[in-house]
Amino acid sequence: MAIERHWELGVWNDDGEVRLTVDGQDVDFELTAFQAGENLLRRMHREALAASPDHVRFRAVIGRSGGRGFLVAGPRRSGKTTLALGLLLAGCEVSGDELVLLRDGRAVAFPWRFIVNEPSVALLPPLRALPPVVARAGALARDWWFATDPTDFGRPWDIRPAAIESMFWLEPGHGSRSVVTEVGKLDMTRHLLSQTTAPPSGRADWLGDVTRLVEGTRTFRIEMGDVASTCVAVADRV
């Protein structure tokens, strides 16, 4: 993708009070260092997303296993991040756990680091054994969390548009083992669209982009039980 616009973002520390500038103009001030960091990231992400106005946006995990692309969609708190981390630990390549962009049949992760909360760590004890990750943990006013990415797991973080071969819809299960069933394209599209935002540009045929993606993939529904069996189920079907 060609560089279409250039911003100069600055963070300045004036005797303990931090301010943020964009192209030399103050845009926020009297910040703590942490607030400045959050503000900076939010601004960068907003501008980066604005530079992709034609892309459809999914709330989903995206990755590759055995060279084949997969996508796992699901509502908030369905366990996507936990599954993404489990897949990384199981040896899959996972490039995103939250936001996926689609255009012309090719999907790409928006390069957000994975935000991991305490329940995910409780479900995936090996996470505690990753010193670089734990070192970044922080106790904030809100929930306990830390940010990580595949490189913390010794995995590549390969972010580029790619085809998707398998797609999963993730739902909370009630058993200890995950249950995976094939799901029709109509139902999969309905599920996926519940986690989809149309392109801000309003480009025509974005829905066709989604339906062609679904039609060209193998589609499954996962009732998520334990993380390990879910990871095996995903890897087996990809």
Next chain:
Amino acid sequence: MTRSSLGRPACAAGLEINPVSDGYIVYQPDRDRIHYLNATAALVLELCNGRNDVNELAALLQLAFDLGEPPHDAVAECLDTLMSEGLVH
């Protein structure tokens, strides 16, 4: 809308129809709505070309799905739904 008033129904103009293997996903721009049509409803919509009446639609579905008799009630119910949603007139 009742079966007797349907005449020869026709698909509404301007629909964006996206086929998948088990149905249609239809975007209706004037209402900004997405509809999910199963295979039967998709075929009914496809056959709503202003030339087939309700009985002919039922006969065509009988042929398409190799049914013992024309599914008059199912077609009428489907058409009622499609019409109430503005996909057919």
